[in-house]
Amino acid sequence: MRFSLKPYLPKGLFERSLLIIVLPVALMQGAVTWAFFEQHWQTTTARLSESVAGEVALVVRLYERDGPEQFDALANLAFATTDLSVEYREGDTLPTTRRTAFFRALDRTLRSALGAELDHAFWFDTTRYPSYVDIRVQVDGGVLRFIAVRDRVFATTGHIFLIWLFIATGLLLIVAILFIRNQVKPIRQLAEAAEAFGRGQDVERFKPAGAREVRRASAAFLDMRGRLKRHIEQRTQLLAGVSHDLRTPLTRLRLQLALMPASEERDAARRDLADMEAALEEYLAFARGQAGEEADALDLTALCETLADDAAREGVDLELELEDGLTASARESALKRALANLVSNAAAHAQTVRLSARRNGSRIEILIDDDGPGIPGDQREEAFKPFSRLDESRNANRKGVGLGLAIARDTLRAHGGELRLEDSPLGGLRARVSLPA
Template sequence: MSVLKRFLPKGLFARTLLIIVLPVGLMQVAVAWSFFEEHWETVTSRLSEGVAGEIAMATQLYEQEGGETPAFQRHIEAALGTTRLSIDFRPDDTLPTSRRSSFFRTLDITLREALSQQLDNPVWFDTTRYPSYVDVRVQVEGGVLRFITPRDRVFATTGHIFLLWIIGATTLLTAVSVVFIRNQVKPIRRLADAAEQFGRGQDVAHFRPAGATEVRQAAHAFLEMRARLKRHLEQRTALLAGVSHDLRTPLTRLKLQLALMPQTGETADARRDLDEMEAMLDEYLDFARGDGSEETQRIDLIGLTREVVEDARRHGGDIRFDTEGELDAELRPGAIRRALANLIGNATSFGEVVEVTVEPNGARIEIRVEDDGPGIPEDQYDEALKPFNRLDESRNQNRKGVGLGLALARDVARGHGGDIRLGRSELGGLLAVISLPQ
């Protein structure tokens, strides 16, 4: 059964078409086989036996009375008038040596068997030379008897018409099935496309439920889920905006008070603590805010990456970026900018040299950020992508941030229908690859 599954179609359209067309095709094949086996071959055999009997009788009459006798001539005239069997004696002639077979070999086999049962003389026949007649020749003493008989007296000609009807009916049923199934599958494809677009954060306001009742139910459930998620994101964004405002106000007051106090070692330490607290707060809010409120747009990803690299260079980072040209993609610019800034910031924190590349890879786009730092052990890649995981032992004590850089980058990538993976860089440090759909 598992072997059979490998050969079955995977798509719903192909499977449904197979379910409908295969039984119809098998039924048509069974009907056609039954017709040809039980009716057509039987009728053809009887017709061939009748003509073979008339040819045998004419041959015997010739051998008994000779070809020039009045009795034989009367028989020739009677055969032509009543059975439409034309008889011609060719003196000193021999049978042809070449033979052409009919497309339906059953016709030749049936006629050959009938003639061999009725005649002992050598026989040659041709069912292909004349469209409406069959040419039969019998070797007799002194020459050859040639018989020309209408084709419909030897074979049942309705078999081909029946076969055409079977093929035509199957073709018509298949065409109707294709149109019907395509109309049923189309709403399912639209629902799948809408779900994929929503997973990337794109607007699916144009989507409307359609199709069968079950498909409409699934579509309505999807729209309700989408509305609940949007409400959740809006509520979370509003809550975080209030938290951000409430926390930044006391931080600003504390920074102002420190600025007015005498500048000592203690005030400098307090100011550094406040700066670190503000940076941590920004990182928390960036991770919690996500990118649900930002609309996607068609942007040049190479140009956006170049801007992020230039910003990082202004802060003293040694970053290589040699990708040229343009590469358009449907993205949220702000979210992608935050993810790249986090990855490049992490790379510059733990390495001296950072290399960034952007390149297409099949139907996807890959952004590679690698450094020459200490890297991360392979068995800790999954842990490194979890929020608030600092991996102190493997990344130089991770003095900066709260361990949200990689987690935020992965959240952004997955919000676009992509993902992020980690590996070992050729520079010796960590390789982070963001994979996005084009």
């Protein structure tokens, strides 16, 4: 099984850009830090520790040679030549406890140097005094205590290097975050404007910004949005004219049929005329979409209750299972028309129709279930095509011209939602509507 880092990598452009900048810098600084401590700092510290350890060993050997009687002269000589402060503690023993320095490498280096130079038991403390190191060596009759200047034992510039390294890294990270955020912001605004336009909303204040390539993409989006808006306006005006031109002769035909004597031919002509008017209205509704209506905060729970009241007036007993407080940004008339279309479609082919609404994470789901004959799985996508009429088992648009589901799906997608057909627990068809909360 191959291991892949892809699932663990960030998905956002901001996070990826930051990773591209920060990761190489972090690797480079890690390499520099390792080289500094491994090749320079530790080597320098080892040399200093070895030097002090040699001086301590020399003083110990001179003490053993000359004895306690010459200790004062030896101490003065050591302080004058090596800056080591030496104290003889007669009858004393080495401490049994030891405190470890934060950088344990310091203790390891000094312990190794003293162990290589001394044949006696020793003890040291690098933490008690900030500027000094306490070294004690067990000798006959007592303990020799050495106080060495810390700068002579260790290279003390290591922490300064780390501080400057962390400061430089922090400044670089802040600059990278500010720069990348300013570069990503126009892309995010472009994506938000495109999503809003896809839902039928318009972002009038959107302007091209950012890098040259992002500005070109933004300008192309604005050109495309302008062309689509002009196309929609022209289509709406054209259909309004077609509606006016067709309604006039249809009205004359209806009046002419009303003046004709009753006959089977007249009744058939009236039915044909009614079908023509229904087809015209349905086609206009499909082509017109949601033009002219602005999105606003909508109480979906109240909307579903209104649908139930409207269905009851038409003789449909609609079962409700609703959560309280379901709201979404939507065009009330368009969304109500789409849901009413689904409810009426279910009621036309079933005895029991259930409407339920619930929150599912960041989405709101509206389910319309029925106990009718349903639609076979391989024909459900076909049912969404305009002017599609399913004649087998269930005619999804028996009363129209095959635009009901197409209008509903087009409306829901314009709201950032989706419509899917599934098997219903009631045995028929389920229409699952998903909308952003």
